[in-house]
Amino acid sequence: MDKSVKIVDLGDADIVHTDTKKSHYNICKAVKAALNAKSLPVVIGGDHSINIPCIEAFKDESSFHILQIDAHLDFVDERHGVRYGHGNPMRRAAEKDYVSGLTQVGIRNVSSTAKEGYEKAREMGSDIISVRQARKIGMKNIAKRIPKGKRLYVTIDIDAFCPSIAPGTGTPSHGGFLYYEVLELLxxxxxxxxxxxxxxxxxxxxxxxxxxxxxxxAQILLNFLGFIFSNSS
Ligand SMILES: [Mn+2]
Incomplete structure (x- = not known):
């Protein structure tokens, strides 16, 4: 069987500054194009709000679970009037009837999501695991908490990693994951x-x-793709 993988770079989605709606529309359109071509969409952000149109692009697909690797829950409903910013994506995802559940790993620090968001995430069925809990449980065992065989969308926020190895991010949070931990989970x-x-x-x-x-x-992404294509038949 031909195991070669064809990679197509769709380029940048057109981001219209100050117009989140239009920018998200452009992202959604590109992800839909990838899905229509029976491809695996791999989207490089951008802040975490770009996850919202990515998930919306799956509207007509069968249901799936989401694994979020992140320092923050990103589950606030609305902040300063904003509902489609980088503090909201997991809340918007959880609201979708085709998203069957969420596993949120690496969570530490309050940030935009406060008590209400945390309680809502729990109420909506999220499995929330902090870095310290993850280390106790073991990364391979975290995978076992994700419904086996279920279609899975993975969103990785670089701030899930420790700022000692990933300082280049807007909301660095100490006490994050190291490289091999995330690799093992993926x-x-x-x-x-x-x-x-x-x-x-x-x-x-x-x-x-x-x-x-x-x-x-880049290294996380390339290795993740390597795992996916070496394990797919
Ligand atoms: Mn995030």
């Missing part, structure tokens, strides 16, 4: 779930003169 899920979409967000290269944050993001 490898484990590719064995038990079919990955239907990926985004990696919040990489801000200008905040990191060493460029190591961007290299980390």
């Amino acid at each position: 490898q484990s899920i590719t064995v038990q779930n079919s990955i239907i979409g990926i985004d990696i967000v919040e990489v801000a290269p200008d905040y990191d003169p060493t460029d190591s944050t961007a290299i980390l993001a």
